[in-house]
Every structure is written in structure tokens, then in C-alpha cells.
Amino acid sequence: MNWTAKVIQHKGENRIAVYFEKNADLIARIKKIDGARWSQQKMAWHIPDTEENRVRFKITPLSDTIPSEEAILQIEKFKQWMRSKRYSESTIITYSEALKSFLIFYRKKAVAEITNEDVIIYNNEYILKNNLSASYQNQIVNAIKLFFQTIRETKMLVDKIHRPKRAKVLPNVLSKEEIKLILNAHSNIKHKMMLSLIYSCGLRCGELLALEPVHIDSKRNLILLKNSKGKKDRIAPLSPKILEMLREYYKIHKPTTYLFEGQIKGQPYDARSLQLILKQALQKTEITKPATLHWLRHSFATHLLESGTDLRYIQEILGHSSSKTTEIYTHVSTKSIQQIKSPFDDL
The missing domain is CATH 1.10.443.10 (Intergrase catalytic core)
Structure with a gap:
């Protein structure tokens, strides 16, 4: 039976969306899961993001999606710094989420020990491996550069963090x-x-x-x-x-x-x-x-x-x-x- 599942944001809450072609048996099984709901907008069934549901739908365990305590503290400091600089709330959310993704990847490494080489490894082992877009990669780079400019003790050379080559995409136009x-x-x-x-x-x-x-x-x-x-x-x-x-x-x-x-x-x-x-x-x-x-x-x-x-x-x-x-x-x-x-x- 073909289906795919991924973690989504729904009304400010993490949920697991399950996508599949209409199938009465699978619908009946999903309905039995506590908190299962259908979203007309997303055209998918979605269920609570729990460890049990992640195992059930073969998604990365929750324990592997949480940054270290040090990273959580640094992300919070980063948010406060951006607010003091009067960044818009949407930019603060975008940058802090992008940084969180990077720091989760290095959750077993002290932030001060992260180097430029680690950024290259992250790009290859996470961004490219998961077929994520160049624009998302660029967003991550923006967050990393800004974050490492704000902390004192670091091995990161901010000016040497390279960006992905951007595709020259033409704007879409209607007649x-x-x-x-x-x-x-x-x-x-x-x-x-x-x-x-x-x-x-x-x-x-x-x-x-x-x-x-x-x-x-x-x-x-x-x-x-x-x-x-x-x-x-x-x-x-x-x-x-x-x-x-x-x-x-x-x-x-x-x-x-x-x-x-x-x-x-x-x-x-x-x-x-x-x-x-x-x-x-x-x-x-x-x-x-x-x-x-x-x-x-x-x-x-x-x-x-x-x-x-x-x-x-x-x-x-x-x-x-x-x-x-x-x-x-x-x-x-x-x-x-x-x-x-x-x-x-x-x-």
C-alpha cells in the first residue's frame, strides 16, 4: 500500500500528515488513531506528532529532532538579539527555525566547536541528501551567518560561509x-x-x-x-x-x-x-x-x-x-x- 508521511505545522502545532490515494482500509485504520483529523486544505489526514506515531509511519524519532540544551539556549539568545534589532516576527521565526535545523544536525557537538567544514558537511549530508531546495539552503546560510556574527566564542569564519549558486528563475506572469x-x-x-x-x-x-x-x-x-x-x-x-x-x-x-x-x-x-x-x-x-x-x-x-x-x-x-x-x-x-x-x- 503506497503512502507517504511527514511532519507539518497545522494551526501552530506539529502534526504528522499522511498522504495516500483514496483507500477505505487505510482511512478506517487512521480514524482509529487518537486525534486523527482530515484537512480539506492540505488534502491529507493528520495525526498527533508523538513518538509512537513516528515509529508507526517510519518518521525520524522525536529524540533526534530536538536540539541540545545548549543549542536551545543559543537559539533563544539569537531570537532576543533579532528582536532587539527590530527584525520582523516572521523573519525571527524563519531564521530561528533554520538555525534549529542546523544545530539539531550537530546536537552532539558544542556550538563553539562548529566550523566552516561542518557547514559543507551539513549541506551535503542533509540538504542535498534530502533533495531540499537551493532557496531553503540559502535561508539556512543566512541564519547561520547572522547567528555566528552575534556570538563571541566560535571557530566559524563567517565571511567564508559560501552560498549555493542561485537558479535564475523568471517570475510567473499571467496575460x-x-x-x-x-x-x-x-x-x-x-x-x-x-x-x-x-x-x-x-x-x-x-x-x-x-x-x-x-x-x-x-x-x-x-x-x-x-x-x-x-x-x-x-x-x-x-x-x-x-x-x-x-x-x-x-x-x-x-x-x-x-x-x-x-x-x-x-x-x-x-x-x-x-x-x-x-x-x-x-x-x-x-x-x-x-x-x-x-x-x-x-x-x-x-x-x-x-x-x-x-x-x-x-x-x-x-x-x-x-x-x-x-x-x-x-x-x-x-x-x-x-x-x-x-x-x-x-x-
């Missing part, structure tokens, strides 16, 4: 026709408004959900993005059509604290629910591309470039620190490429 279909897929004005605002202003998901009614400057046709990525404020142009939609939306929903609130007044809309809204739009329009909310932002930037907008303005609107980040959209813009005549046509 204007596909965008139009997606934005018109929902009749619910809130759902339509959220997707439209992401595309029309090139917003990140978190930026949209952090918006407050006071951030809309209707007199100057601007939207103020407070404390977005990198703790930077910026402004983005607001299209007159979007402003009309916002006025209609405001009359119906009358938001208080956040522009888009969840079921509880004063609480922001849930990011996972927003992703589900896009997924439903894709299903309704029968677009089979695995589009994410970030594809709308990529599409916004590419369509701006294709309409002749200066790259410097696009950089400013998107909030990119470096022009190199924005320049990637020149590689997916088809305006110039489509005008090139193939020599095949002259044959």
Missing part, C-alpha cells in the same frame, strides 16, 4: 486576458476587491491585509503602504476604477480597523482564506496554471513595463531596494520579443 477573467470570477465584492487591489497596485499579500481605511488617499489617488517589507513605507498609484470599486465596497462592508476584515470585526482577513479565493477563481475560469497571489504582483509589474512605464518607477511602486530585482521583469516582458521576426519566415 491581461487571464487577469481579467480571474478578477471577474467572483460576484462577492470583497473577494473581487481584494484580488483587484493586489493586481492594480502590485501589492504583496501581507501588504493588502495590513491596509487600513486611512491608508487610502482618495484626493490624490494614492495608497499608503505602511511598514511593508524591510520596514519601509511607500506609496502606490490608485486607479480611478479601483477607487470607484472601493467606495462601493466601503458602503456595503463599512470596515473599521482594517480595510479587509475577517469574520471578527477589527481583525484582519486571513491570508489562507485569501489564497483560497484565488484558487476558487482559477477553478471557475478553468485556468490550469498554478497561479499564486504573488503572480498577480508579477503580472502587474510586467504589464506596466510592456505599456512603456520606466523601470525606475516600477521599482519605486513595488518597493524594491535594488534595481536588479526589478530588472528581472525585462526578461519576461514579451513586447520586444514578439516583434522579432524569425529567420524561419524567410525560408
